[in-house]
Amino acid sequence: MPDTTLARPDLTTFCRLDELGLVATGQRLEPERAVIECRLAEPDPWCRSCGAEATPRGTIARRLAHEPFGHRPTTLVLRVKRFSCATCSRFWQEDTTRVAEPRAKLTRGALSWALRALVVDRLTIARVAAGLDVAWHTANDAVIIEGRRRLIDDPARFDGVRVIGVDEHVWRHTRRGDKYVTVIIDLTPVRDGTGSSRLLDMIEGRSKQVFKTWLADRPNAWREGIEVVAMDGFTGFKTATAEELPTAIAVMDPFHVVRLAGEALDVCRRRVQHDIFGRRGRKDDPLYTARRTLHTGAGLLTERQQVRLDALFADENHVEVESTWGIYQRMVAAYREPNREVGKSLMQAVIDSLTDGVPTALVELRKLGRTLRQRAADILAFFDRPGTSNGPTEAINGRLEHLRGSALGFRNLANYIARSLLEAGGFRPLLHAQLR
Structure with missing residues (x-):
């Protein structure tokens, strides 16, 4: 590009100091x-009390990441001027709140960069701290506070929610304290395809x-707008939904329904194995060898x-396993049926077949x-409401497992909740708009 005109380098603009009201004087x-x-x-040497012009009284240096x-x-050495007023005997220094919070170690530009690195680029706090050349706790506290202020505490993030999913999640694998949390997921974009x-x-x-307390704390208008709640087989979630969201439809998602049948198949296989051999399965036993094949859909078998x-x-001797396997396959076929009306009829037939006449053995x-x-009504409700599976909830649980692994575990639940919301709260588009 021989005709390109290059301007003289401007350190103030390049380092985005002008956005903070600063001008570079050296490097x-x-x-x-x-x-x-x-x-x-733009220094302001005028007394805010009497309006007289102040007298300079030197400067102090403030170091900011x-x-x-x-x-x-990048480290900023900000020279902050001090003033005194001879008229009213008042002392003060320049206002730097546009640059950084009082006593903060990071500029507002550094906070925006750190939040973008964590939410958009998915960097760890350790990488963020290294990029800013600050301590881990300094970066962690600053990012969480900024994330709460900009994103988590925004009441508008609950707007437009019509379909939710609820599930349990293990947040730590230690023996001390309660290791479970309840996660609530917004499934509305999945249902609407947006x-x-x-x-x-x-x-x-x-x-x-x-779950009931969390629902009760939500505004009445918000609760009245919830149409569907996807959940697993835990009756506590079902009861809380019925009491706090009487107009919402409870849907038991396919993953947990099929898992119930799969667990029944495994228990039956192990019981028959023990009845025949008097011991657990070994690698050469037919039932043990086929344990994974039994869970493969009939249409996918090699x-x-x-x-x-x-x-x-x-x-x-394996007739009981065959009978249980047949029910498992019929349930899988019902969910895989492209026509939802046909799938619902197939699932209703499975439930009816297990209602009466099942042998005692x-x-x-x-x-x-x-x-x-x-839970028949909740199971069949899935076929009338596409996009209400709790599968996306399980996907977010997987993302949280990855987050915990990247952080090498969490000991503070409050930090874990904040980091989880920043990780999986859907804030990336909002943050892009704020930092544009």
Whole structure:
């Protein structure tokens, strides 16, 4: 580009100091950091009490971490002027609240960079602290406070919620204290096809009362707008929904329904294994060898797997496993049916078949039948309301597991909740708009 005109470098603009009301006066490059000396672009030497012109009384240096440029962290040395008024004997120094909060160690530009790095770029707090050249706790406290102010405490993030999902989540794997929390997910974008699910809130504990209290704390208009609540088989969530959201439809999602049938199949297989051999399964036992094949959908079986199942069910000692496997496959087929009306009829037929006439020997199917009868309305409601699966809730749980692994675990639940909301709260578009 031979005709390109290049302007003289402007350190103030390049380092975005003008956005903070600063002007650069000098710089020093060190191996570990870049140090920029600066001052306020528009000093105010007038007394706020009497309006007289003040007398300069020297300066003080305030060191602040700024957003990094290149591979070096950037440190600002802000020269703050001090003044005195001969008329009213008042002393003060320049107002730097536009640059940073009082006693803060990070500029407002550094806070925006750190929040963007955490929410948009998914960096860890350790990487953020290294980029700013500050202590881990300094970066963590600053980002969480800024994240709450800009994003988490914004009441508008609850607007437009019509479909929610609720599930439990293990936030720590230690023996001390309660390790469970209840997570509430906004499934409205998934139902409407406008986006992905997002984390609405996280509450300590897992019980009916925990979820009921959270719902009761929401405004009446918000609760009246909730149309569907997707959940697992925990009756506490169902009862809390019925009491606090009487007009909402409870939907038991397919993942947990199929998991109930899968657990019944596993228990039946282990029981039959023990009845035949008097011990747990070993690698050469037919039932143990086929344990994963039994959970494969009938339409996805390979030729080798089909031969293995045919040989397994040819043994009359395995008839109870075959019966339980048949129910499991019928449930999977109902959910995979493209026509939802047909799928609903197939699932209704499964529930009806387990209502009466189940042999006493099939204890696992009898137990499964009782559960399906009690939650039949919630199970069948899924087929009338597409996009209300709790699957996105499980996906967010997976993201939180990754977050906890990146952080090498959390000990403070308040920090975990704040970090989880910043990670999975759907704030990336909002943050992009704020920092544009």
